[in-house]
Amino acid sequence: MTPPEDVFRIVSLPEWAEAQAEGAYHGADHDRRDGFLHLSARNQVAGTLERHYAGKTGLLVLTIAVARLPSPLRWEPSRDDKLFPHLYDSLPVAAVTAVTGAEQWQG
Numbered sequence: 001m002t003p004p005e006d007v008f009r010i011v012s013l014p015e016w017a018e019a020q021a022e023g024a025y026h027g028a029d030h031d032r033r034d035g036f037l038h039l040s041a042r043n044q045v046a047g048t049l050e051r052h053y054a055g056k057t058g059l060l061v062l063t064i065a066v067a068r069l070p071s072p073l074r075w076e077p078s079r080d081d082k083l084f085p086h087l088y089d090s091l092p093v094a095a096v097t098a099v100t101g102a103e104q105w106q107g
Contacts, residue, residue, distance in 0.1 A: 007039045007073065007085045009062045010053060010102060016060050025062075025091040037087040039064065039073070044084065045105045051079065059102035068095035 011025065019025035031037050040048045045061060053059055066073060071089040078084040 003066060003073075004041055005066055006097070007041060007064050007066060008045050009037065009039050009064060009091065010045070010048060011060050011062060012056075013058045013060065016062070016099065019091070020093055023093050025093070027090075035088065036074070037089075037091055038078075039085040039087055041085060044082070047079070049102055049106055053102070061100050061102050061105050062091075062096045063098035063100070064091065064095050065097050068092065068097075070095075 009025070011019070011028075015025065015028065025037070026032075027037050049059070069087060069089070070092060071087070073085040073087055075083040076086050
């Protein structure tokens with residue numbers, strides 16, 4: 001598998017505002033519990049939204065340049081035993097190349 005240039009993270013508007021103020025995103029409760037930031041490949045975003053964020057509003061999808069991450073991604077089994085990118089570090093705001101509304105990603 002050729003590593004993608006970009007991966008994606010779903011965040012709420014307040015989470016993104018806090019990350020911008022601090023210069024980095026440190027994760028939601030489930031990330032801190034698991035010890036890493038849950039990310040998605042492009043083809044996984046819609047499924048992640050459907051499974052974990054159904055009915056929630058005010059969501060954003062961050063496009064993250066893998067080359068700008070402070071540490072390597074780990075591709076580990078998750079939903080349906082598929083490999084998902086995990087970041088065992090904080091996400092610098094400078095690694096985010098685009099921010100779009102989640103509704104643009106939903107089927």
